[in-house]
Amino acid sequence: MKKITQLKNIIHGGLLMGIMTCISNTSSGQSAHSNPWAPIDPVKLPPIASVTDGVWLKGDLHVHSRHSKESSNNAVAKILSYAKSVGFGFICITDHDNHVDGDVAHNTWVDPEFRSDSLVLLYGAEWTTTRGHGNAFSATPYDHQRLFDVRDQRDVVVGAVKKGLGIHLSANHPSGKDNFGYSYDIVNSIEVWNSSLWSKNANAIMIWDDMLSSGRKLTGRGGSDAHHGTPDSPDKATANTPTRKSNYVGTPTTWVFATTRSAQAVVDALTNGRVSVSANPYSPRVEFYADLDQDGKADMMMGDNAKGTGKPAKFRILLSGKTDADSTYTVRVVKNGSEFGTYKISGKTPTIEFTDTPAATGRTWYRVVVEGRPNAYPQVPESMALTGNMVALSNPIYFNFDPNF
Ligand SMILES: [Zn+2]
Numbered sequence: 001m002k003k004i005t006q007l008k009n010i011i012h013g014g015l016l017m018g019i020m021t022c023i024s025n026t027s028s029g030q031s032a033h034s035n036p037w038a039p040i041d042p043v044k045l046p047p048i049a050s051v052t053d054g055v056w057l058k059g060d061l062h063v064h065s066r067h068s069k070e071s072s073n074n075a076v077a078k079i080l081s082y083a084k085s086v087g088f089g090f091i092c093i094t095d096h097d098n099h100v101d102g103d104v105a106h107n108t109w110v111d112p113e114f115r116s117d118s119l120v121l122l123y124g125a126e127w128t129t130t131r132g133h134g135n136a137f138s139a140t141p142y143d144h145q146r147l148f149d150v151r152d153q154r155d156v157v158v159g160a161v162k163k164g165l166g167i168h169l170s171a172n173h174p175s176g177k178d179n180f181g182y183s184y185d186i187v188n189s190i191e192v193w194n195s196s197l198w199s200k201n202a203n204a205i206m207i208w209d210d211m212l213s214s215g216r217k218l219t220g221r222g223g224s225d226a227h228h229g230t231p232d233s234p235d236k237a238t239a240n241t242p243t244r245k246s247n248y249v250g251t252p253t254t255w256v257f258a259t260t261r262s263a264q265a266v267v268d269a270l271t272n273g274r275v276s277v278s279a280n281p282y283s284p285r286v287e288f289y290a291d292l293d294q295d296g297k298a299d300m301m302m303g304d305n306a307k308g309t310g311k312p313a314k315f316r317i318l319l320s321g322k323t324d325a326d327s328t329y330t331v332r333v334v335k336n337g338s339e340f341g342t343y344k345i346s347g348k349t350p351t352i353e354f355t356d357t358p359a360a361t362g363r364t365w366y367r368v369v370v371e372g373r374p375n376a377y378p379q380v381p382e383s384m385a386l387t388g389n390m391v392a393l394s395n396p397i398y399f400n401f402d403p404n405f
């Protein structure tokens, strides 16, 4: 067994390929199978960051400007001033890299309009390939051309380039047209809520749940995929202009709990999963916490990973922001991919607590879905009908996930 543990350590170091066949457990001549890949219970996990020292910032992580060929009336300045007007803290303009042969750096990023005094601007692009789309996110400029150039290589090559660039890579619209067709081992997050049309995300949610249950700690995020802005004059309208009323910046809105108001902190929060998604900038934000020792204070929040002690923990879900005081929200808790419980909450700061015992050995994860009457988004007036009852979703709280997976 010791040998196997050493071997797993080597593999975690990324040095070994395909020599597993040399492991043998046949000392008695019989097949006494021991699976070297069985989930381990991590002995030591990284400490959990403060659940109070930080700032909630909202934004959009999938927007196309005029540097994407099929976009219309969506200059960078128009997007940024709009984002500011709805109270955003960050945004990433993700133009199609194939429209500029990978040279995002000399198109979107050098646009004189690509600057803001109030918004955190992430550097990124939509990696647009024959095997589907992904978004790259970075706090600082990086060599996107390299990611573009490697797009038709095997996943192992793509993954190495991505790692070398030090970027956050995210699977876009993982089901349907242009679905992400690479391994989920090379991404940090998955777009589980694309555009205001909530119903088309059902398969994305199924993929996410499967990836979580298989041990991948993968952040779920949103992205409007907005392409079309309001024309400056009626003669500038295009055939796609009407979509501006049903899907635009903020449908949906992604919230991050960042340690500071900086680009690196936003990317880190995204990677760590301290993230929830709301239907629009005015919809309430769902927050999900766990109190492990039941002393009344939260010890961890969504995205965090702790050791299961075998003792009960108290979980708290709250809706913050502008809730509809007269309406009742339905909160669904999903545990390990299955329905765990359904709760009704209402009031000014709707809150619900439940108790459960995460397993002492083996992985456990919980995530939350909030449904109810959506808040109005008058600037995108037809979006609410498309979003239906969907209000918000959280990222999971994790137990016993292997940080070296
Ligand atoms: Zn796409």
Ligand SMILES: [Zn+2]
Binding pocket: 062, 064, 126, 225
């Ligand atoms: Zn897109």
